[in-house]
Amino acid sequence: ESEETVHVEECCGENRKGNRKEAARIAEEIYGITPGSWADRSPLHEAAYQGRLLSLKTLIAQGFHVNIVTIDRVSALHEACLGGHVACAKVLLENGAKVNAVTIDGITPLFNACCSGSVACVNVLLEYGAKPQLECLLASPIHETVKRGHRECMETLLANGVNIDQEVPHFGTPLYVACMFQRIDCAKKLLELGASVHLGKLSDAPLHAAARNSSAEVINLLIDYGADTKSRNAEGKRPLELAAPNSAVERAMLLREGPAALTQLCRLCIRKCLGRPCLTSISRLQLPHRLKEFLLYR
Structure with a gap:
């Protein structure tokens, strides 16, 4: 099979099943340009982007270098992860x-895997040495995955x-992003x-973000975990002042304006004493089931 034949095969796969449309939408969002319009894209990029495993293997066997990049330094691995094509990603990694x-925009294959929501791609990248947390100048995978839910x-x-x-510039902490984009889960x-219920984006707490953008459910969730309803941001505003008038969010905040219940204070105190590393071990403690469920907010 000639290189030209393979390339024609890749370009004619527009109607095949898969998540190409979603990958194209995300690619346009994060790269700022429609992938199909890149003049310097190689057949290897197309095969990876479309999830065509056999064609990808053929191209590699024909001598295409797995680390060939576009002018924006986008690699075939970036493309495979953006489409959530774990088999293609693994073949590329196995070949170096x-x-x-x-990329020139600070985007890694792991970031793209988080965009697509592919846990399989995330796992294979980590298996091959992907750095889960990068320096702040690069696009943050965890913030992107929270943003997309x-x-x-x-x-x-x-x-x-x-x-x-x-906490990263423009986004704040992962919890702040979850509140800003209403990702309740x-x-x-x-x-x-x-996660700290107090840390958000500079002086803006997660509760401020929730008051602007979210639902009463998130408001109650944050307050249950100890969010300060009286905290003020850089503009001197409390969360309540940011809620839309007569909204469900405003009503929820007004109902929670008073002192916290003793049971809530006890739960927060115990969880604080346990410390973050021990929170995942609560279910294994020799405690009555009802008490464990209470400490786990269930």
């Missing part, structure tokens, strides 16, 4: 693809040593694992 390759990817990153309270898991 750079697992921590960075991919809880399993988030949990995988946290299990591999990512700082649960990592991610917010619940972050709090359950010990």
